[in-house]
Amino acid sequence: MSRRDPDERPTARGDIKGYLADFETRMSRLQEQADDSRDRLEAISASAASDHEEVTVTVGAGGALLAVEYGPNARRTxxxxxxxxxxxxxxxxxxDAASQATAVMTGLLGADTPAMSNFAASLRRGEHSAGGEY
Structure with missing residues (x-):
C-alpha cells in the first residue's frame, strides 16, 4: 500500500471522499477570505486636506464621496x-482609497494575476473620471 505525501491533495480518481472533503475545506477558506476582503473594502476611507485646510474631502471605497468640509480659511478663498x-x-x-483597495485585493487575488490586472484597470478608469492620474 502506498502512502500519500501529506502535502499532496487527494484526487477524484484515487480518493473521492478525500477529494470532496479537501475541496470543501478549500472553498470554505476562500469564502472566509472573500468575506474578510469585502469587510476590509467596505471599511476603506481616505481623506485629503488642502495645504491651509480650506477644504477636506473624504471618500470611501470606489471613490464614493462621504464628506466635504470647509475650514475657516475657506472664507478667504x-x-x-x-x-x-x-x-x-x-x-x-x-x-489613496484606490491604493488601500489595491492592497486588499492583492492579498485576495495575488499580485500578478489576470484578475488583479482587471481590478487595477477598473481603478484607473475610476480615477481618471475623478480627475486624477495613476
Whole structure:
C-alpha cells in the first residue's frame, strides 16, 4: 500500500471522499477570505486636506464621496480656487482609497494575476473620471 505525501491533495480518481472533503475545506477558506476582503473594502476611507485646510474631502471605497468640509480659511478663498481645491482633494483622496483597495485585493487575488490586472484597470478608469492620474 502506498502512502500519500501529506502535502499532496487527494484526487477524484484515487480518493473521492478525500477529494470532496479537501475541496470543501478549500472553498470554505476562500469564502472566509472573500468575506474578510469585502469587510476590509467596505471599511476603506481616505481623506485629503488642502495645504491651509480650506477644504477636506473624504471618500470611501470606489471613490464614493462621504464628506466635504470647509475650514475657516475657506472664507478667504475665491469660489473658483475653492472649487479647484475641492476637486484636487477629491482626486487625492480617491487615489489613496484606490491604493488601500489595491492592497486588499492583492492579498485576495495575488499580485500578478489576470484578475488583479482587471481590478487595477477598473481603478484607473475610476480615477481618471475623478480627475486624477495613476
Amino acid at each position: 475665491s469660489p473658483q480656487s475653492l472649487g479647484e481645491m475641492t476637486m484636487a482633494m477629491y482626486a487625492k483622496a480617491v487615489a
